Amino acid sequence: MKINRRKLLSLIGVSPAVLAGSPALADDKKKKNGKAASHGPEKIEVLNPKGMPPAVQLVPMAPRLDTLEGKTVFLVSDGFAGADRFLNQIAIWFQKNMPSVKTVYRLKAGSYFDDDPKLMAEIKASGNAMIMAYGH
Amino acid sequence: MQVEKMGFPTAPLVTIAFKDLAKSNAASRGMPLERVCFLPHPMTNKSDEEMYKVLEGNDPVTNKPLMPEIIAALTQPLTADEKKTGTISPDIGPPTYVGTQDELQRLYCDNNLTDFMPIILPTEEKVEAMLKGTSHKPDEVIGKLSAAQGAQPSWTFTVRHVAINAVMAGASPEHLPVILAISSTGQPSLFSSTSSFSRMVMLNGPISDQIKMNYGIGAMGPFAEPNAVIGRAWTILSKNLGGCGVPGLSYLGTLGSNFNYNNLCIAETENRLPDGWKPFHVQKGFKADESVVSIFSGWSLNNVAWFPNMPYHELIKNWLTHFFSFGTTAATLLLDPTIAREAKEKGFNSKEELSDYWSKNSKTPAWLYWDQHQRELKQGQQGVEPYASYLKMGDGEIPFQRFYRRGRPGGPVDANPKSSIEIIVLGGETNTYWAGGDFSYVTSASIDKWR
Numbered sequence: 001m002k003i004n005r006r007k008l009l010s011l012i013g014v015s016p017a018v019l020a021g022s023p024a025l026a027d028d029k030k031k032k033n034g035k036a037a038s039h040g041p042e043k044i045e046v047l048n049p050k051g052m053p054p055a056v057q058l059v060p061m062a063p064r065l066d067t068l069e070g071k072t073v074f075l076v077s078d079g080f081a082g083a084d085r086f087l088n089q090i091a092i093w094f095q096k097n098m099p100s101v102k103t104v105y106r107l108k109a110g111s112y113f114d115d116d117p118k119l120m121a122e123i124k125a126s127g128n129a130m131i132m133a134y135g136h
Numbered sequence: 137m138q139v140e141k142m143g144f145p146t147a148p149l150v151t152i153a154f155k156d157l158a159k160s161n162a163a164s165r166g167m168p169l170e171r172v173c174f175l176p177h178p179m180t181n182k183s184d185e186e187m188y189k190v191l192e193g194n195d196p197v198t199n200k201p202l203m204p205e206i207i208a209a210l211t212q213p214l215t216a217d218e219k220k221t222g223t224i225s226p227d228i229g230p231p232t233y234v235g236t237q238d239e240l241q242r243l244y245c246d247n248n249l250t251d252f253m254p255i256i257l258p259t260e261e262k263v264e265a266m267l268k269g270t271s272h273k274p275d276e277v278i279g280k281l282s283a284a285q286g287a288q289p290s291w292t293f294t295v296r297h298v299a300i301n302a303v304m305a306g307a308s309p310e311h312l313p314v315i316l317a318i319s320s321t322g323q324p325s326l327f328s329s330t331s332s333f334s335r336m337v338m339l340n341g342p343i344s345d346q347i348k349m350n351y352g353i354g355a356m357g358p359f360a361e362p363n364a365v366i367g368r369a370w371t372i373l374s375k376n377l378g379g380c381g382v383p384g385l386s387y388l389g390t391l392g393s394n395f396n397y398n399n400l401c402i403a404e405t406e407n408r409l410p411d412g413w414k415p416f417h418v419q420k421g422f423k424a425d426e427s428v429v430s431i432f433s434g435w436s437l438n439n440v441a442w443f444p445n446m447p448y449h450e451l452i453k454n455w456l457t458h459f460f461s462f463g464t465t466a467a468t469l470l471l472d473p474t475i476a477r478e479a480k481e482k483g484f485n486s487k488e489e490l491s492d493y494w495s496k497n498s499k500t501p502a503w504l505y506w507d508q509h510q511r512e513l514k515q516g517q518q519g520v521e522p523y524a525s526y527l528k529m530g531d532g533e534i535p536f537q538r539f540y541r542r543g544r545p546g547g548p549v550d551a552n553p554k555s556s557i558e559i560i561v562l563g564g565e566t567n568t569y570w571a572g573g574d575f576s577y578v579t580s581a582s583i584d585k586w587r
Binding site: 041042043044045046047048049050051052053054055056057058059060061062063064065066067068073080081082083085086088089090092093097114115120123124127128129130131132133134 | 149187213294297377
């Protein structure tokens with residue numbers, strides 16, 4: 001017995017509009033018209049969703065010192081737990097191994113991505129180099 | 137890098153867990169060859185002696201002795217590459233992609249352009265249809281977005297960019313003004329922190345009914361299209377328009393948060409607020425008939441199903457006393473209208489009155505208080521009041537009210553701090569339940585501006 005698919009599916013609440021969009025139904029229609037069904041995938045063109053990252057201006061690095069002997073090195077903590085203790089160990093290392101190096105400990109003000117103009121001015125006035133610690 | 141720009145050599149130290157982030161951060165700031173030296177991870181739990189041994193050991197990346205490497209970072213002459221200047225323009229790929237639907241779904245997914253669920257592919261036709269949802273021109277620059285402002289690069293984006301991402305999320309043109317408003321805040325849904333931030337986004341005003349947001353039964357669940365796609369769109373656009381969500385580079389959340397899929401996209405149940413209780417956006421200075429989106433930031437939410445032998449406002453006060461999370465000085469309470477109604481019957485004529493009551497009457501567990509107040513602990517041990525009396529309270533509750541906006545640590549203290557507890561009313565009144573979490577209010581934006 002031939003089953004009327006449209007009637008059967010409508011009895012279970014499937015809209016005829018869904019049937020019209022059914023690939024299988026589309027194939028049946030094509031076969032009725034005498035044409036073979038095509039299953040080749042179509043290619044489409046879609047848009048890149050990305051925004052605009054900033055261009056990067058290369059920043060030349062500062063000239064290096066000939067030596068640290070006799071120089072002032074700022075040891076700057078970015079505020080992460082333990083950074084102050086680690087920098088203190090660096091100060092102890094210099095005292096033991098390079099006693100002519102003067103170390104100055106500072107905690108950078110604000111959060112880890114805030115600028116600290118006061119500290120920058122102090123380094124400019126009295127420092128020669130900086131060691132900063134640390135990301136966790 | 138500021139110090140290098142001043143003309144002084146630096147040696148930044150970073151633990152190895154952040155090796156890729158440190159290098160990409162240096163590159164994005166213009167110093168790709170910054171002389172970063174690496175340490176083992178983690179460092180925070182090492183004793184002083186162990187830390188000294190790290191100095192006597194090797195850099196875990198280069199395997200070279202660490203202290204000589206730090207000294208060389210400051211003294212070894214610059215190479216020709218380190219002296220280079222100029223501009224580098226990042227490559228974001230071609231303006232379009234061509235392929236079958238399956239190929240394109242795979243391409244977007246494999247390139248972290250989605251939330252790893254299938255998307256609506258953004259054809260020109262679909263984006264043009266989406267743009268009909270706003271009167272703003274497609275090329276209008278909306279603003280900047282970054283995974284962590286100040287620490288990560290800020291990307292620029294337009295109305296058209298947002299429309300493309302809105303299509304991907306499955307949004308309709310009527311949702312676009314909301315998504316544009318969210319993007320206009322400059323807040324990413326995927327913040328870079330290791331702590332795995334979550335976000336919440338809430339709609340107020342006529343927009344909620346206009347686009348059929350669900351704020352009844354299942355208000356925080358997957359039960360209405362706008363609730364689903366708007367929250368989703370924020371995550372997808374954060375990735376593509378702000379460079380957010382690249383694990384190890386712009387996203388470091390060690391556990392991650394499942395909230396990031398939808399960002400707790402909700403609408404307040406304004407038509408069931410008790411008399412005198414203002415909608416959230418009105419509390420923040422908007423008019424009742426304005427459509428507004430508000431952003432909250434936090435980490436966690438307790439969904440509390442509990443029938444107390446006390447009024448709910450007392451139960452929640454006790455919950456606030458013992459609630460502990462990363463953020464211990466702010467909270468947001470989401471109350472079913474039945475709970476709000478009971479609070480009104482108990483005499484709280486506004487959200488502000490209830491919020492003030494909670495801030496004033498909640499306390500702090502002794503263990504938490506002393507953990508956060510080490511200086512006060514020493515003072516208490518020396519007999520300084522009130523800390524000495526607090527110590528005598530033992531392991532109980534210290535009468536310290538946490539939930540006030542007192543100002544940033546190290547900054548000026550607010551003499552008249554306001555309550556940091558926000559209240560939102562939503563839900564379908566099928567039971568007297570509520571949720572509380574460490575979310576704090578960030579900002580609001582007009583949706584009407586983007587219609």
